[in-house]
Amino acid sequence: MTGSDGSTRTSHLDAEVRTAMQAFSAAAKKGLGDPALAEMVMIRASQLNHCAFCLDMHVKLARKHGVDDDRVQLLNAWEEAEEAFSxxxxxxxxxxxxxxxxxxxxVPDEVYERAAEHFDEAGLAHLVGLITVINSWNRLMVTRRIAPGATAW
Incomplete structure (x- = not known):
C-alpha cells in the first residue's frame, strides 16, 4: 500500500495483537449492553480520528442494530442535534x-460525572473501555491506511 507521500505501509496486523484487540472490543461491547449505543460511540470516535475504515464498518453495524440514517448523519453534530439523541x-x-x-x-470532571449519572459503575467502565479500544483500532487502521471495506488483517 502506498501513502500520499509515496511511502509504503504494511497491511499486516499481527494475529496476537488482532486477537487481543478483538477480545477487548467484544468485552467492552457486551458489558455496555446496548449494541446501538456502542456502534454510535464507535462512529463518533472514528469521526474524530478520521478513520474511514472504522466509519464504514460501524455505520453498517449501527444500521443492523436499528440506528436510522438520520441519527447516523446527525452524530457528527450531536451537540446541536439534541432532539435526535437521548x-x-x-x-x-x-x-x-x-x-x-x-x-x-x-477528561474534565463534569464530563465524567455527567456520564456517571447515566451509567452504573460497570457500565461506565465498559463505556470507557469501548472508547479506548475504538481509539486504538482507529489508530491502527489510520496508521496503516486501511481503506473502507478492505480486509484489515
Missing amino acids: ERERAAFALTDAVTVLTDGF
Whole structure:
C-alpha cells in the first residue's frame, strides 16, 4: 500500500495483537449492553480520528442494530442535534469526545460525572473501555491506511 507521500505501509496486523484487540472490543461491547449505543460511540470516535475504515464498518453495524440514517448523519453534530439523541446518549458522546481528543490532557470532571449519572459503575467502565479500544483500532487502521471495506488483517 502506498501513502500520499509515496511511502509504503504494511497491511499486516499481527494475529496476537488482532486477537487481543478483538477480545477487548467484544468485552467492552457486551458489558455496555446496548449494541446501538456502542456502534454510535464507535462512529463518533472514528469521526474524530478520521478513520474511514472504522466509519464504514460501524455505520453498517449501527444500521443492523436499528440506528436510522438520520441519527447516523446527525452524530457528527450531536451537540446541536439534541432532539435526535437521548440525554444518556449525549453523555456517552461527550465522554467519547473528551477521551478521544484529550484537549487539556485529561477528561474534565463534569464530563465524567455527567456520564456517571447515566451509567452504573460497570457500565461506565465498559463505556470507557469501548472508547479506548475504538481509539486504538482507529489508530491502527489510520496508521496503516486501511481503506473502507478492505480486509484489515
